[in-house]
Amino acid sequence: MESPLFDWHSQVGAKLADFGGWQMPIEYPKAIGDLSTGGVIAEHTAVRESVGVFDVSHLGKIEVSGLGALLFLNRIFTNDLDRIGHGSAQYNLLCDETGGVIDDLIIYRYSESKFLLVPNAANCAAVFAVLEAANDLGLTIKNAHHDFGVLAVQGPKSKALLAELGIEVELDYMAFSEVTIPGYENLGNVIVCRTGYTGEFGYELIPSWSSTVPLWELLVGVLGKVDGRVCGLGARDTLRTEMGYPLHGHELSLEISPLQASAGWAVALGKPAFHGHDALVAEKAAGVPRVLRGLLAQDRGIPRGGMNVLDSSGAIVGEVTSGTFSPTLKTGIGLALVRPDIALDSELTIDVRGRSSVVKVVKPPFIASHVR
DSSP: OBOTTHHHHHHTTOEEEEETTEEEEEEOSBOTTSOSBOSHHHHHHHHHHSOEEEEOTTSOOEEEESTTHHHHHHTTSSSOGGGSOTTEEEEEEEEOTTSOEEEEEEEEEEETTEEEEEOOGGGHHHHHHHHHHHOOSOOEEEEOTTTBOOEEEESTTHHHHHHHTTOOOOOOTTBEEEEOOTTOGGGOOEEEESOOSSSSSEEEEEOBGGGHHHHHHHHHHHGGGGTOEEEOHHHHHHHHHHHTOOOBTTTBBTTBOTTTTTOGGGOOTTSSOOTTHHHHHHHHHHOOSOEEEEEEESSSOOOOTTOEEEOTTSOEEEEEEEEEEETTTTEEEEEEEEOTTOOTTOEEEEEETTEEEEEEEEOSOSSOOOOO
């Protein structure tokens, strides 16, 4: 499948790859509008120091509406939507009966009877199927994957970039509102959300599918005024890894519960029921068999997903779930599921192509968060 911006990405020479069945940009060969070098490190740095814009239209979109929608969703997802008000968003998880994670997603609450769900691209159909099968209230549940685009504007100059388009909104973190762009009312309403996946101050814009290209072109047209860059999903991955944010299929899966992945803060075990409730209550009572930790390289080694983590005796104590070179710290970092008795600040080793590499166990994030 293709984003509404697929042709644009192709025309500027973006490196494309499959993400959940969607052809999406990994990186760009140069900064748009000049001859400076592109690539993941330059794009990553732009988000940390100025602003970057991402096409993430591959993300799913599901609309749920009707009398009882709040009650319905609270019976399914792990977090408690009663904790947020109208115009707010919440991180949530959908689990199966064993406590494994079908998907993690953001839920936007318009009212008690209207919600927008944004799951991962590869899992949108699975989330939709669960909702449809559980719909005993006659709710309207629509797979709106191709009804909306999603554009992420992330970095300390995000607010300045939106102001260049006349978009000036004061939103708390995880809040959203609908706006029209002055002079471009023909684009219709655009949902502006104070959410993101980079650890920086930023927004996610959700226009209609047909308005995604013109809105993107407006953003790109003013990027130079704030030293911004167009960014691909390669930089999105290095940014989220520095923050210790989970990626489904790596830190979360049907085999990895939220409690193991340090996402217990998004599991309201006090609710009477949600999918996977009993299994997660039992897991907490028994004690999780592994926990998510950060690995900070102490040499030139770079952790990579699937690598074994070893203690001083050579015994396997965990496995790397994600790893990369940190453009901010200029060293290798990784996330790993390890035995719960492994202490913070202890040193372990990983096998990097037959060479033993030393890593220190830390608690993510690797750098300070600036989302607020």
